[in-house]
Every structure is written in C-alpha cells, then in structure tokens.
Amino acid sequence: MLKKNSKSIYQEILFASRENRKLLAILIDPEEFNSATTSEFLKQIPPETTHIFVGGSTVTNGATETVVTALKFQTSMPVVLFPGDVSQLTPKADALLFLSLLSGTNSEYLIGQHVQAVSKLRGNDLAVISTGYLLIDGGTTSAVARVTNTNPLSQNNVQKIVDTAKAGELLGMKLIYLEAGSGAKTPVSDTIITAVKNEINIPLLVGGGIKTERQKQAAYQAGANMVVMGTHFEVRNTKS
Ligand code: 1GP
Numbered sequence: 001m002l003k004k005n006s007k008s009i010y011q012e013i014l015f016a017s018r019e020n021r022k023l024l025a026i027l028i029d030p031e032e033f034n035s036a037t038t039s040e041f042l043k044q045i046p047p048e049t050t051h052i053f054v055g056g057s058t059v060t061n062g063a064t065e066t067v068v069t070a071l072k073f074q075t076s077m078p079v080v081l082f083p084g085d086v087s088q089l090t091p092k093a094d095a096l097l098f099l100s101l102l103s104g105t106n107s108e109y110l111i112g113q114h115v116q117a118v119s120k121l122r123g124n125d126l127a128v129i130s131t132g133y134l135l136i137d138g139g140t141t142s143a144v145a146r147v148t149n150t151n152p153l154s155q156n157n158v159q160k161i162v163d164t165a166k167a168g169e170l171l172g173m174k175l176i177y178l179e180a181g182s183g184a185k186t187p188v189s190d191t192i193i194t195a196v197k198n199e200i201n202i203p204l205l206v207g208g209g210i211k212t213e214r215q216k217q218a219a220y221q222a223g224a225n226m227v228v229m230g231t232h233f234e235v236r237n238t239k240s
Pocket of ligand 1: 027179180181182183184206207208209210228229230231232
C-alpha cells in the first residue's frame with residue numbers, strides 16, 4: 001500500500017493545484033462502457049483530459065477490472081478508481097480515491113467499506129488517496145443517495161458544506177470532492193465551490209451535472225482544481 005504511484009499521482013494533483021493548472025477527469029461507469037471501443041472513446045474526450053476515473057454506484061463484479069485493463073492498454077493517463085464499494089477495487093488501476101462519505105452518517109460509507117478494502121490493498125501498488133466525499137443536492141435523487149441511504153447536503157447550507165469539507169481536511173484527507181450526483185440537474189454552485197476553496201488547503205474536485213464548457217470553466221473560476229465529467233461522454237459510448 002502507498003507505494004511508488006501514490007506519491008506521484010497525488011503529488012501531481014497537488015503541484016497542479018498550487019500552480020493553478022486545471023485538471024479534468026473523465027469518469028467512466030463500467031456498467032455503461034463498451035470496452036471494445038476504448039480507443040474511439042479516448043479519441044473523443046477533450047484533449048485537455050488529465051485523468052480517467054472508473055467507478056459507479058453499483059457495478060457488476062469484474063466489470064471494473066475489464067474496463068481498467070482495456071484503458072491501461074490504450075492510454076498513459078492515470079487510471080483512477082472512483083468506487084461505489086469495495087467490490088470495485090482492482091490493482092490494475094494506478095490509484096484509488098479512498099472515498100469517505102462525509103456528508104452522511106452511514107458508517108458503512110464512512111469507514112465500513114474501507115476496513116473491508118484493506119485486505120484487497122495489501123501487497124499491491126495501487127496508490128491510495130484519502131478523499132473526503134460530500135454529496136450535495138443536485139436537484140434529483142442521485143444514485144449515491146439511494147445506494148448509501150444518506151441525504152445530500154442542501155446547497156442553501158453553505159456553511160455546513162464548508163465545515164464538513166474542513167473537517168475532512170482536519171482528519172487528514174488529501175482531497176475534497178464536492179459531488180452533485182451523476183446526471184445532476186444543478187451542479188454544485190460557484191458560491192459553494194469558492195467558499196470551500198477559501199477554507200481548505202488541499203485540492204478540490206467538483207463533479208455532477210457538468211456538461212458544458214461554460215459550466216466547466218465556471219467551476220474552475222470558482223476554485224475547482226479538478227472537474228469531473230461523466231454522463232456527458234457516456235451517451236456516446238453506451239453498451240448496446
Ligand atoms: C458523478 O461527479 C460525477 O459521480 C460526474 O457526474 O455524470 O453528471 O458528469 P456526471
């Protein structure tokens with residue numbers, strides 16, 4: 001655990017954030033991805049993409065590893081797991097966002113899955129990056145809310161979001177991820193992004209419902225170091 005990759009992948013995110021170089025992750029849901037067209041998929045994502053994330057709220061056993069293997073064959077970009085649960089861990093990826101769902105009080109997603117993950121992480125090179133994960137109301141019932149049985153934080157309660165993110169940093173987390181939920185109607189607001197960014201000293205990731213260049217740039221302007229986009233590219237690669 002925490003071997004060679006962990007330092008470099010996290011350090012790169014940290015350096016980019018300090019230098020204000022914006023990062024873009026494209027998220028692949030293994031359930032919606034056709035590995036046979038990986039090469040075409042990689043050609044159609046934005047050239048400024050810096051990371052590929054792989055994960056979903058519920059994924060069939062083995063599907064994540066199949067997708068990661070196909071990606072690793074075709075790209076030198078870091079392939080980072082963004083798992084909904086422990087079943088999605090595979091050492092074939094470069095890194096793992098070790099997500100703790102700080103916005104809710106379901107202990108399973110705060111620490112439970114993580115304890116189960118340890119035996120799978122032992123003895124491999126997967127970089128483990130501790131990430132405070134905050135689900136924020138995006139105007140729809142998200143898969144994350146459904147699967148974790150937690151309520152999102154209201155976008156009106158900016159202080160609670162800020163305090164939750166800061167608590168994550170104080171607990172030693174290396175990244176904060178503000179998540180409006182895949183396919184959110186309303187992405188995380190600029191006000192929230194700026195307020196969180198002003199409070200924390202670790203890189204800030206923002207995703208959920210970001211579909212346009214304008215929305216992406218607005219998130220960067222507000223303070224996001226990395227934007228995560230999934231659904232917008234998924235529709236072009238859905239399994240038949
Ligand atoms: C979801 O934040 C990611 O976990 C990406 O959301 O699919 O809406 O782009 P979208």
